[in-house]
Amino acid sequence: xxxxxxxxxxxxxxxxxxxxxxxxxxxxxxxxxxxxxxxxxxxxxxxxxxxxxxxxxxxxxxxxxxxxxxxxxxxxxxxxxxxxxxxxxxxxxxxxxxxxxxxxxxxxxxxxxxxxxxxxxxxxxxxxxxxxxxxxxxxxxxxxxxxxxxxxxxxxxxxxxxxxxxxxxxxxxxxxxxxxxxxxxxxxxxxxxxxxxxxx
Amino acid sequence: xxxxxxxxxxxxxxxxxxxxxxxxxxxxxxxxxxxxxxxxxxxxxxxxxxxxxxxxxxxxxxxxxxxxxxxxxxxxxxxxxxxxxxxxxxxxxxxxxxxxxxxxxxxxxxxxxxxxxxxxxxxxxxxxxxxxxxxxxxxxxxxxxxxxxxxxxxxxxxxxxxxxxxxxxxxxxxxxxxxxxxxxxxxxxxxxxxxxxxxx
Amino acid sequence: xxxxxxxxxxxxxxxxxxxxxxxxxxxxxxxxxxxxxxxxxxxxxxxxxxxxxxxxxxxxxxxxxxxxxxxxxxxxxxxxxxxxxxxxxxxxxxxxxxxxxxxxxxxxxxxxxxxxxxxxxxxxxxxxxxxxxxxxxxxxxxxxxxxxxxxxxxxxxxxxxxxxxxxxxxxxxxxxxxxxxxxxxxxxxxxxxxxxxxxx
Amino acid sequence: xxxxxxxxxxxxxxxxxxxxxxxxxxxxxxxxxxxxxxxxxxxxxxxxxxxxxxxxxxxxxxxxxxxxxxxxxxxxxxxxxxxxxxxxxxxxxxxxxxxxxxxxxxxxxxxxxxxxxxxxxxxxxxxxxxxxxxxxxxxxxxxxxxxxxxxxxxxxxxxxxxxxxxxxxxxxxxxxxxxxxxxxxxxxxxxxxxxxxxxx
Numbered sequence: 001x002x003x004x005x006x007x008x009x010x011x012x013x014x015x016x017x018x019x020x021x022x023x024x025x026x027x028x029x030x031x032x033x034x035x036x037x038x039x040x041x042x043x044x045x046x047x048x049x050x051x052x053x054x055x056x057x058x059x060x061x062x063x064x065x066x067x068x069x070x071x072x073x074x075x076x077x078x079x080x081x082x083x084x085x086x087x088x089x090x091x092x093x094x095x096x097x098x099x100x101x102x103x104x105x106x107x108x109x110x111x112x113x114x115x116x117x118x119x120x121x122x123x124x125x126x127x128x129x130x131x132x133x134x135x136x137x138x139x140x141x142x143x144x145x146x147x148x149x150x151x152x153x154x155x156x157x158x159x160x161x162x163x164x165x166x167x168x169x170x171x172x173x174x175x176x177x178x179x180x181x182x183x184x185x186x187x188x189x190x191x192x193x194x195x196x197x198x199x200x
Numbered sequence: 201x202x203x204x205x206x207x208x209x210x211x212x213x214x215x216x217x218x219x220x221x222x223x224x225x226x227x228x229x230x231x232x233x234x235x236x237x238x239x240x241x242x243x244x245x246x247x248x249x250x251x252x253x254x255x256x257x258x259x260x261x262x263x264x265x266x267x268x269x270x271x272x273x274x275x276x277x278x279x280x281x282x283x284x285x286x287x288x289x290x291x292x293x294x295x296x297x298x299x300x301x302x303x304x305x306x307x308x309x310x311x312x313x314x315x316x317x318x319x320x321x322x323x324x325x326x327x328x329x330x331x332x333x334x335x336x337x338x339x340x341x342x343x344x345x346x347x348x349x350x351x352x353x354x355x356x357x358x359x360x361x362x363x364x365x366x367x368x369x370x371x372x373x374x375x376x377x378x379x380x381x382x383x384x385x386x387x388x389x390x391x392x393x394x395x396x397x398x399x400x
Numbered sequence: 401x402x403x404x405x406x407x408x409x410x411x412x413x414x415x416x417x418x419x420x421x422x423x424x425x426x427x428x429x430x431x432x433x434x435x436x437x438x439x440x441x442x443x444x445x446x447x448x449x450x451x452x453x454x455x456x457x458x459x460x461x462x463x464x465x466x467x468x469x470x471x472x473x474x475x476x477x478x479x480x481x482x483x484x485x486x487x488x489x490x491x492x493x494x495x496x497x498x499x500x501x502x503x504x505x506x507x508x509x510x511x512x513x514x515x516x517x518x519x520x521x522x523x524x525x526x527x528x529x530x531x532x533x534x535x536x537x538x539x540x541x542x543x544x545x546x547x548x549x550x551x552x553x554x555x556x557x558x559x560x561x562x563x564x565x566x567x568x569x570x571x572x573x574x575x576x577x578x579x580x581x582x583x584x585x586x587x588x589x590x591x592x593x594x595x596x597x598x599x600x
Numbered sequence: 601x602x603x604x605x606x607x608x609x610x611x612x613x614x615x616x617x618x619x620x621x622x623x624x625x626x627x628x629x630x631x632x633x634x635x636x637x638x639x640x641x642x643x644x645x646x647x648x649x650x651x652x653x654x655x656x657x658x659x660x661x662x663x664x665x666x667x668x669x670x671x672x673x674x675x676x677x678x679x680x681x682x683x684x685x686x687x688x689x690x691x692x693x694x695x696x697x698x699x700x701x702x703x704x705x706x707x708x709x710x711x712x713x714x715x716x717x718x719x720x721x722x723x724x725x726x727x728x729x730x731x732x733x734x735x736x737x738x739x740x741x742x743x744x745x746x747x748x749x750x751x752x753x754x755x756x757x758x759x760x761x762x763x764x765x766x767x768x769x770x771x772x773x774x775x776x777x778x779x780x781x782x783x784x785x786x787x788x789x790x791x792x793x794x795x796x797x798x799x800x
Contacts, residue, residue: 055305060260073758090305093298101290105255105392158673161761168762169769192305273558358473361561368562369569455705460660490701498693505655505690505792592705 013140013148013163022139022147025049025084025126027113029096031103037082037111039145045078046167047141048160051086051115051127054094054102056135058196062154063136064108069157070164071110078143079164083112086127086135088199091117123199134198142167153195213340213348213363222339222347225249225284225326227313229296231303237282237311239345245278246367247341248360251286251315251327254294254302256335258396262354263336264308269357270364271310278343279364283312286327286335288399291317323399334398342367353395413540413548413563422539422547425449425484425526427513429496431503437482437511439545445478446567447541448560451486451515451527454494454502456535458596462554463536464508469557470564471510478543479564483512486527486535488599491517523599534598542567553595613740613748613763622739622747625649625684625726627713629696631703637682637711639745645678646767647741648760651686651715651727654694654702656735658796662754663736664708669757670764671710678743679764683712686727686735688799691717723799734798742767753795 024039039047050067052059064083071081087094096114103112115124130139133152140149140163149163192198224239239247250267252259264283271281287294296314303312315324330339333352340349340363349363392398424439439447450467452459464483471481487494496514503512515524530539533552540549540563549563592598624639639647650667652659664683671681687694696714703712715724730739733752740749740763749763792798 055301057306090301093301098293101255101293106257157757158761161758162765165762165765166769169766357557358561361558362565365562365565366569369566457706493698493701501690501693506657
């Protein structure tokens, strides 16, 4: 297993050869895109997935503004920003209609998918498969579609920028097994705080 | 009619003698208080009413944090902060249950009432009676229960602090007719922007 | 002796009757004014004196921007903002010529005086007479020329605004002995930190 | 000549093969290092040079805090941050002694050199040789010692992070002529404003 990047240090993506496979997202509905967006359609591009909940304070104050800054800063570069609404609490008030109003009022411009509800349990499918600790989380896929960085909580712009820059610099295909570099706080926390919302 | 304070200048409360009567708020439900809060129960105190919508970006980024700062800065002073959920759009996704989740996640500590829905039309009762232009809005009542300042949009902390300080300094009862100093942007605007959400 | 306002709570000015006399400032040189500014010339106005050093980080990041905000927010009100360069360290590099360049580059618009150097010792005359703990400090004089609030370190805009508003509301002359409400951190600190620079 | 990156877009470093030679810095005095720091000694590392003046407001509010963030975010990575005091105005009050007090009060931890004064004219030697437009400016050298990014004014953290990440990803030596990607505002501006100080 790859050694995870130390939180607080520069968010170096894991080496390509130290990765294990991670499936693409599973979305039941999309906004801001005429057709569903699939990871497989984005080969050759660096993909930032921002997992959020519309009632998660740190998502609204930090995560989504950062996703928007990435979307704007890398216009014209091979970077795609995707929002993923990974609802794991207050399901009854964060449905599709509520999210639509939220996206409209906050004027979010990038494609946003609703993480597929699980048949049982509060965690949606992608969130469970990716092992996300809560919201906000960012997952960064390289040009080959491999998950290379995985962060829960507030991530520094310099650190996220460096990870994106490093993945942009990988221009040649690399044959490798795929892995996920999980970087989280690791400590159990109750509900939401300044850093984000934890799924228990 | 009193000359309204010029936006951008210090938010001087209107003189006590230049006021006309404004009724108290009408709330259909309360959070963070065991019993409904009435303006008449708060005589002797300066009352800041922060009118907001949970999906109004400027309320979340500016208005509510400011209301929280006022609540904390004037602990021990004769100042009461009240939130008023004045929903005039997206009614179907900003109901009581959604607001409850919002208050819980954002950890808002002060009493918050839901502005009474009107029998017809999108504007709730208090919002219509007070002539609020949109959200966020602040209305400041003096120790006599008279509305003395009325602002739509983002208000500077220095300006709001000065208005509160001025009303705190009025320690003796003043007999006067009551009036409302309406200060808004005055320009028609579409839906929500950085300054707030406008009701049309 | 008046009970000092508790740091962190609203910065209530001391009652007029609980004050002892504080002399006006002593400046050896002025910028941004054709003639020296004297406290006695400002009767009827609330006067905010911002004591700073040009190489004090908290003065540059917090104090001076706040003084500028006060200057701008209360344009047209009976409020005067005065800067006082109270150099108590690094005297050799914070002289008149250096301050002039600083004022020019930072585009400070309000009158700024250089606190009179003492005949002996590092503390300038006004700083010593007023008992300032360091920089940044604010001293607030009422319309009668009495020092009513005295703060060292970073002061919240709401708190400072409330104190100004309260003093603005005192429109009638009050006969009283004058006093100073000293509010400082009280703890010994080395040189400069995020809160300011301490004189030992 | 290489096409310069468009301001506002991601700050992509220029391709290695499109560079022309840029000499190392020329410093007359150093702080925070026992011996002078030479570009040639830093082969294998990405080097960020932050050119500043201690009385340049945008350097103090934006540039130096960003340099400090880079210094801290990339601890343990092959990144070195260097400050360069490129005084082109107010020379008489920004000398070595003044800078020393500034560095002490602002607690800057990385090596800072004083750009060598020119025999004639206000511009110091390195600033002139590198063609810097003013302060703050950042120049980014790759692991081979080639200048790859050149920015005047406020640079976004995401953009700077991406450029650093991209240069960190270049782990193998690349034989190439060296060039400088100049990115400035291009418009003539008077003295200092929010974006920085311009040398005329």
